[in-house]
Structure formats: C-alpha cells, structure tokens
Amino acid sequence: MVARVGTVAFLGIEVIEVDVQAQLAAGLPAFTVVGLPDKAVGESRERVKAAFAALGLALPPQRITVNLAPADQLKEGSHFDLPIAIALLAAMGVLPAEEITEFVALGELALDGRISAVAGVLPAAVHALGRDKGFICPAAQGGEAAWAGGLDVLAAGDLLSLVNHFKGSQLLTAPTPTLAPSEERTLDLRDVKGQESAKRALEVAAAGGHNLLMLGPPGAGKSLLAARLPGLLPPLEPAEALEVSMIHSVAGALAAGGLLRIRPYRAPHHSASIAALTGGGLRARPGEVSLAHRGVLFLDELPEFSRQALESLRQPLEAGRVTVARANAHITYPARVQLVAAMNPCRCGYLGDAAQACNRAPRCAQDYQARISGPLFDRIDLHVEVAAVSPADLSLPPPAEDSAVIAARVAAARRVQRERYARLGEAADLPRSNAEADGRLLEEVAAPDSEGRRLLTEAAAQLRLSARGYHRVLRVARTLADLESSPTVRRLHIAEAMAYRRLQPGR
CATH class of the missing domain: 3.40.50.300 (P-loop containing nucleotide triphosphate hydrolases)
Structure with a gap:
C-alpha cells in the first residue's frame, strides 16, 4: 500500500508542489527517504521515529520507503518531517489514507512529538488554497496560514492532537488571522x-x-x-x-x-x-x-x-x-x-x-x-x-x-x-x-x-x-x-x- 500527502519545496518565494509517498513492503527492516533529500530531510527519519515512540507507536518491521516526488527537485529543510510522519501513519492504518491526500502539510517534529514552527507557511498556504486542498501546519503558525483565506487549516501543536482530530476524539479549532507584533515607533x-x-x-x-x-x-x-x-x-x-x-x-x-x-x-x-x-x-x-x-x-x-x-x-x-x-x-x-x-x-x-x-x-x-x-x-x-x-x-x-x-x-x-x-x-x-x-x-x-x-x-x-x-x-x-x-x-x-x-x- 502507498499512502500520499502533499507538501511543498521552495525556490525563492516560488512554491513547488511535492508529493510525499510512503510504502510498507516485505523485506528486511529499513527506513529509506529518496527523492533528492538534503541532510536535514535525511535526518527526519530519526525525528519521526522518536515522535512515533512518544505516541507509543513503533515502526513496523518492514521495508519502509518514502519518496519525495518529483525526484529531480532538491528537497531542503526540516518542514518535510510532518508530511513524512503523516504519510507513514496513513500507510500503517492509523490515519485515513484517502482523507489525507486532500491536505498539504509542513512542520518540523520534536523528539516528544510536538510540531515546531518552520519557514514558508504563508506561501505554502496560498499554494494549498490554489489547489483547493486543506492545510496542516504548526499551531504557532495557524494565524499566519489563515491569511490565505477560504482555507481549511489544521494547526496542531503535536502529532497526537492531529491523530486524535482525524480519529474524531479531538477537534482542532480553526485559527484566526493574526498580525505580527510591531514595536511602537515613538521616534518623532x-x-x-x-x-x-x-x-x-x-x-x-x-x-x-x-x-x-x-x-x-x-x-x-x-x-x-x-x-x-x-x-x-x-x-x-x-x-x-x-x-x-x-x-x-x-x-x-x-x-x-x-x-x-x-x-x-x-x-x-x-x-x-x-x-x-x-x-x-x-x-x-x-x-x-x-x-x-x-x-x-x-x-x-x-x-x-x-x-x-x-x-x-x-x-x-x-x-x-x-x-x-x-x-x-x-x-x-x-x-x-x-x-x-x-x-x-x-x-x-x-x-x-x-x-x-x-x-x-x-x-x-x-x-x-x-x-x-x-x-x-x-x-x-x-x-x-x-x-x-x-x-x-x-x-x-x-x-x-x-x-x-x-x-x-x-x-x-x-x-x-x-x-x-x-x-x-x-x-x-x-x-x-x-x-x-x-x-x-x-x-x-x-x-x-x-x-x-x-x-x-x-x-x-x-x-x-x-x-x-x-x-x-x-x-x-x-x-x-x-x-x-x-x-x-x-x-x-x-x-x-x-x-x-x-x-x-x-x-
């Protein structure tokens, strides 16, 4: 079975659509990320493993392959952690595989399962709106993503709350647009x-x-x-x-x-x-x-x-x-x-x-x-x-x-x-x-x-x-x-x- 979820790569402020595909296959246990990842993306395997352990989950003893398509586009940054984890959870049957294909996700995973802020949330949210998809991002940046307007935003603080939302045992409230705090300019x-x-x-x-x-x-x-x-x-x-x-x-x-x-x-x-x-x-x-x-x-x-x-x-x-x-x-x-x-x-x-x-x-x-x-x-x-x-x-x-x-x-x-x-x-x-x-x-x-x-x-x-x-x-x-x-x-x-x-x- 192959589970998919969307994410993005960045070329300046231009957004490139990336399809994250996770497959569990028979064979010796292994966890491989392919699709021209850089070192930060390659290290996501360890962060995903630790985040799963924090949820009480273990990766199945199978050959796990995660493909980041298109394969000829360099993938940089830690924001691929969350889409890789979501695709794996769908492949394991924890999340509904058909439902997550309608989302674009990005976020960095901490070892305890929390979802940390990353760069590029606003242009990624605008991209998701243009593709008529939902958007999953860190809770701290939900107000940023909400500025895309007319977008179904799931701003999760940790991986557990995101799983519970899809299971129906917890509801992630829609974030409201926020403004960046600005210093009062008293210079006159x-x-x-x-x-x-x-x-x-x-x-x-x-x-x-x-x-x-x-x-x-x-x-x-x-x-x-x-x-x-x-x-x-x-x-x-x-x-x-x-x-x-x-x-x-x-x-x-x-x-x-x-x-x-x-x-x-x-x-x-x-x-x-x-x-x-x-x-x-x-x-x-x-x-x-x-x-x-x-x-x-x-x-x-x-x-x-x-x-x-x-x-x-x-x-x-x-x-x-x-x-x-x-x-x-x-x-x-x-x-x-x-x-x-x-x-x-x-x-x-x-x-x-x-x-x-x-x-x-x-x-x-x-x-x-x-x-x-x-x-x-x-x-x-x-x-x-x-x-x-x-x-x-x-x-x-x-x-x-x-x-x-x-x-x-x-x-x-x-x-x-x-x-x-x-x-x-x-x-x-x-x-x-x-x-x-x-x-x-x-x-x-x-x-x-x-x-x-x-x-x-x-x-x-x-x-x-x-x-x-x-x-x-x-x-x-x-x-x-x-x-x-x-x-x-x-x-x-x-x-x-x-x-x-x-x-x-x-x-």
Whole structure:
C-alpha cells in the first residue's frame, strides 16, 4: 500500500508542489527517504521515529520507503518531517489514507512529538488554497496560514492532537488571522532640532518613495533623520502586506506567525557581504534588499561598504527585483526598496571645518566620496547636505510640526499618486509611487510647463545629466507638485528638484 500527502519545496518565494509517498513492503527492516533529500530531510527519519515512540507507536518491521516526488527537485529543510510522519501513519492504518491526500502539510517534529514552527507557511498556504486542498501546519503558525483565506487549516501543536482530530476524539479549532507584533515607533521628527532642509528632503522622499543620500559631518543627525522616515510612510496596503510577509515567511523571519502591517526598515552593518545584501548563501535566502521590500533600506557609512557589495545593488534599485544565480537554479526575489544612505564628507568627517579638518583636504574628500560609483550615485534621487547643528539650534524649543502632521501630507500625496496610476489601467506592474514611474509614464504625468521644461533642458545640459538623471529630476518634481496638490509640474518644482542633485561623487 502507498499512502500520499502533499507538501511543498521552495525556490525563492516560488512554491513547488511535492508529493510525499510512503510504502510498507516485505523485506528486511529499513527506513529509506529518496527523492533528492538534503541532510536535514535525511535526518527526519530519526525525528519521526522518536515522535512515533512518544505516541507509543513503533515502526513496523518492514521495508519502509518514502519518496519525495518529483525526484529531480532538491528537497531542503526540516518542514518535510510532518508530511513524512503523516504519510507513514496513513500507510500503517492509523490515519485515513484517502482523507489525507486532500491536505498539504509542513512542520518540523520534536523528539516528544510536538510540531515546531518552520519557514514558508504563508506561501505554502496560498499554494494549498490554489489547489483547493486543506492545510496542516504548526499551531504557532495557524494565524499566519489563515491569511490565505477560504482555507481549511489544521494547526496542531503535536502529532497526537492531529491523530486524535482525524480519529474524531479531538477537534482542532480553526485559527484566526493574526498580525505580527510591531514595536511602537515613538521616534518623532520633533526630536530633531534644526536641519530644516534635511527634513524637507525627508518629506519629499517619503511622499514619492525616492532614494535619499545625506552627506554631513559626524553627529549632524543623519542616522537620527533616517530612523524617523518609517514614521512618515503610510502603512502597508493589504496586497503589499501579503507580498512582504511571504518574503519574510520564506526567510523564517515572520515574528509570531503573523502578517506584517508596517513597512520594513532594515539597517545592515557596513561589513555586510554581497550575499547578505542581495541574497544567497547555501539555500539562496533573501537578502536585506528583499527583506526591505516595500520599505526602507538604510545604509549608514555608505563608503565603508565594500565596492562589490554596493555595485550589486545597482540592478535591484533599477528593476525592483534581484536574481540570485546559482549553478542549479536562478531565484528571483522582489526588491522594491527605498534606499536611504548616509555618509561623511571625508574620512575624518570634518571637511570645511578649519579647526578639525585634516591637512589632506580636499584630496581626502575626493578619494572618500569617489568610493561611490557614478552609476550608483545616479540612482539616488535626492542628495542633501546635513550641516552640523549649532548650540543655538539645540537650545531652541521643539519644532511645531511633528511626524503625524508631515505623515498626513505624505499620505495625501501618495493617495494622489495611487489614484493617478490606477487610472492608467489594471496592469499588475503599474507603479504605486512616482519613484517607480518609467520615462514613458513621466512624459505623460510629469510633463512640466513651458518655463519648467526650458529650465530642465538648460540645467540638464549644464550639469551633464544622464537620461536616468533627467527622469529622476522629473520624478522628484512630480512629487513636489503632488505635495502642493498642483496638477502641473511648474518651474518652481523643477528648480527644487534640480537642487537635490547638486552633489557628485569625488567632486
């Protein structure tokens, strides 16, 4: 007899259907798992044996073969424990074999029979819904699976309760969707004194989803400003929350098995490798640029990152996705992030301060800023200088506007952009903010008036802007117009947008 139950393997956030087949046959006692399992899957034999012993069951003295089909797809991870155990229980007659074929299962077994949390529950549940099957998962992640909607979810805390449910002696209640716990973000722009131009740039960046670079001496408040950007951004929309949560689920970083509700904020250390930033490693896990999808990726001390790591961000910043290429697979992760970077003007950090600057200026600044390549620099929409805060500014009372007031203006501008691009059609790849608009769309929605076009043409020629730089000025100008509820991009908006591109690396 062959018993079957469904499970999944993962290729990035893509789900691959796996059929777990268990057979008991005559012959010398043996327990074999075939179907290209990795070491974690091979070790599931011992965990399954121990879990059965905790139930008071023993494997029959027969030849046991478990096949994970398709056999040419590598099976990785401990989530195969539960489907292997369920298939074996059905083959032994403990569970109804016909009934379990209508389920997709995943979970790791502890030695005492408990079912532990695993990565990838949310995309697996969405897959099960698409196949019109039920879903079996760890109890701790039932709320995560319930977000698939319209799905029969059995969230079991241990193997015994799952067996009793199918026997009819215990009822597993349907879980309810849960939200991931979020820290109360009490960081407010009222805490930042002075820096009015930097605050304005931060508001513009939030309103249009633009990349931002802050350059200034140590202690000027660059990290302080960046940490307050999430408080200006609108919450994730339902479709965005599901998309972001699926990435975090595959990475095993979805806290408490709940859906994310606030935009991610990732701030890796400057020692991060290429694999840490863009994804990779043994199982090609998502990197920081994907974990920050639909949120903020903050790179402090930008020139201190390795040149190769920074260059690896060029394609994701432009395309909104990153492809991790390996010999046996090409895995694509979403990577639509808002990059915020901070850097000192030179190695010592005090360029322009006669009392503290080193004696190598300006060569020191040129060498330090030249660590950022021109192509990467060109992908950053807003460049703003953050000057040192004077003691007089520190003694002033807090500013009148707090983050809530600015966030309301940002939300209004985002709403205008969302409605504008929604009118263009129903395509899934339509932009959701001005930062995502391509050149063709910008010619339609951000065409400046005659004076604004003349200024843009003259300034672009004088500053030798690339085609990418030209379009990024238009994007920022469109956002500035949206903040003022202006239907037309005017000369004033072009002038302010051009002012944010005055910095150049090494000059």
